[in-house]
Amino acid sequence: MGAELKTRTAFDVHDALTELAELARTAGAEIAGQTTQKLERPNASTYIGSGKAAELATVCREQNVDTVIFDDELSGAQARNLEAVFECKILDRTQVILDIFAQRARTREGKLQVELAQLQHLLPRLTRYWTHLSRQRGGIGMRGGEGESQLEADRRRLQERIEKLRLELDEVRRQRQTQRQGRQRNQWPLASIVGYTNAGKSTLFNALTRAGVLEEDKLFATLDPTTRRLRLPTNQNVLISDTVGFIRKLPHQLVEAFKATLEEVINTDLLLHVVDVSHPQADAQIEAVNRVLAEIGADDKPVLMVANKADLLPPGEGAHSWRERHPDGVLVSAKTGVGFAELLAALGDALRPIRDFVALAFPHDAAAAMARLHEVGQIVEREYDGEAARFKARIPPHLRAEFAPYIVGER
Numbered sequence: 001m002g003a004e005l006k007t008r009t010a011f012d013v014h015d016a017l018t019e020l021a022e023l024a025r026t027a028g029a030e031i032a033g034q035t036t037q038k039l040e041r042p043n044a045s046t047y048i049g050s051g052k053a054a055e056l057a058t059v060c061r062e063q064n065v066d067t068v069i070f071d072d073e074l075s076g077a078q079a080r081n082l083e084a085v086f087e088c089k090i091l092d093r094t095q096v097i098l099d100i101f102a103q104r105a106r107t108r109e110g111k112l113q114v115e116l117a118q119l120q121h122l123l124p125r126l127t128r129y130w131t132h133l134s135r136q137r138g139g140i141g142m143r144g145g146e147g148e149s150q151l152e153a154d155r156r157r158l159q160e161r162i163e164k165l166r167l168e169l170d171e172v173r174r175q176r177q178t179q180r181q182g183r184q185r186n187q188w189p190l191a192s193i194v195g196y197t198n199a200g201k202s203t204l205f206n207a208l209t210r211a212g213v214l215e216e217d218k219l220f221a222t223l224d225p226t227t228r229r230l231r232l233p234t235n236q237n238v239l240i241s242d243t244v245g246f247i248r249k250l251p252h253q254l255v256e257a258f259k260a261t262l263e264e265v266i267n268t269d270l271l272l273h274v275v276d277v278s279h280p281q282a283d284a285q286i287e288a289v290n291r292v293l294a295e296i297g298a299d300d301k302p303v304l305m306v307a308n309k310a311d312l313l314p315p316g317e318g319a320h321s322w323r324e325r326h327p328d329g330v331l332v333s334a335k336t337g338v339g340f341a342e343l344l345a346a347l348g349d350a351l352r353p354i355r356d357f358v359a360l361a362f363p364h365d366a367a368a369a370m371a372r373l374h375e376v377g378q379i380v381e382r383e384y385d386g387e388a389a390r391f392k393a394r395i396p397p398h399l400r401a402e403f404a405p406y407i408v409g410e411r
Contacts, residue, residue, distance in 0.1 A: 001056070002071040003048065004038040013071075015281055016248070020071050022198075023096045027103070032065050046085065047078045057086045069096060073251075076125030094121060094251040101254065109172045116165040117254045123158050188229070188396075189351045190239045191304075192265045194293065195274035196285035197245025200308040204274055204334035205242040234348040234378040234394070236355065241268070248288040255295055262296050270350050271303045277322055277331070278312035304350050305329030306343060311336050348378070355394035359409035362389045369406060 002013045002020070017034050024031060037052050046053045047070060060068060067089045074082070074092040082090040098118050105111045193201045209228035227241040243265055255262070265271065273289060275282055293299045305326045311333040313319055319331055330346050332339030355378070362370050370389060373379070376399055381392040392411070395403060 001034070001048065001068060002036045003042060004036050005041070015284075016071050019248070020069060020093060020096070023093070023100065024069055027096050027099050029067065029069075032063055042072070043078075045078065046081050047072070047074055050085075053082060053085045060086055060088060067091060069093070072249075079125070093249055097247070097251060097254065109169075112165055112168055112172065116162060116169065117251065119158055119162050119165070121251065123155065123162070188237045188239050189269040190227075190241060190267065191270040191272055191347065191351070192241045192243055192268040193272045193274055194243055194265060194289060195245060196276065196289055197247050199245065199274045199276040199279075199285070200334050201245060201274045202242055204272075204306070204308060204332070205240060207334045207337065207340070209240055230347075232344055232348045235374075235376055236348055236351065236378060236394075237396075238347065238351060240272075246289045246292045248284070250288075250292055255292065262298075265293070265298045265301075266296060268298075268301060270347075271298070271301045272306050272347075273303050274306045274308050276309050277307035278309045302350060304346055307331045308334050310338055356397055356400055357392070357394050357411040358400075358403070358407050359411070360391045360393060360403060360406040361408045362391070362406050363387075364389060366406070369403070373403065 002017045004013050013036050017036070021031050021034065035056065037048050039048070043049055048056075056068070059065075065088060068082070068086055068091070070082075070090070070092045072092060073094050074090070079090050079092070098114065098121060101110075101114045102118065105114045193205055195201050205226070205228075209230050227239055230238050230240045232238060243262070271293070273286070275286055279285060290299065293301075305328065307322055307326070307329055310319065310331045313322075322331065323329070330339055330343045332343050357380075360373065362373075364384075364387075366389075370391075373391060373393060373395070377391075377393040377395040379391060379393050381390075383390045390408075400407075
């Protein structure tokens, strides 16, 4: 169920409902139908108009519908009023997303984050759950009652559990920081894959690193982050991290709860923004991802746009149009491998400033040192004539001391 408000076009609402249907299917539902209503503003008690709610309730009873999902977030009062009218379960978009995350969480960290987000969503909706226990009314000296006491007790238990989850996630953050420092000792740059859910991030990640991460044609197929090493053709090692997908109207409490996971994005050297270039709303999805990046404080990171699913584009015009809008981006197909050479070259170029560009001179009998340079460095020029073998190369900063005896200049 969607609402056509003044700020939205019919196309926007239809596209949002199509995505909501995909979310519902991912959560395990079967779709019986969808509808919209034009509204000046949401109704305070039932979100949609009371007449429309009664009309839809009759249709749902005739079709034995057991759940109605609204595309926008409902207040606790709106959800309870709608349940009384429809006589079935009422969910909003946020609850469906939270349910999918709960299904997909595999690690302890993921489960903690999902539970925290669910409790943060539930806490403000506890109001008036217990009014059936509180019948007494009155003035001074007669405030409260059993219902209020039960409500306050539940609130207190929820707040205590939320605080405990936050402490446990703080410990997770500390562990991640220790792991991150261990990786940084190698001085390897980190590139994080971000993008709209179902853009093909995990497929691309697996194709680049052979990591074996779950790939499904479903929203939020991957929830827990994975990091693997990738060796570029320039002999450069880079760490690639696959992260959770983003989506429009991503619940704020999910962003808050998943900050431990999203710290990989905040601390990255480069963002690989993967876009499903075949999707009709690709530009809107890019904007949605950029909004989440801004919310977590990662909007100042260098970005390499990666247009995935190029094999699904119509020949010619589609690719040309995308390249015109994103001249610095790369067009690839994670499924077929098209464009991978260009992607790896772009990765090397984007991360090049992290390496030191030096001139080196080796005695001809320093074969082991020259072999080592070929193994870890990117050779730009070489010359073997004369008394020494001379090279211009880019080397990782942490290996500078190893080659110090042979460095004769810098650029």
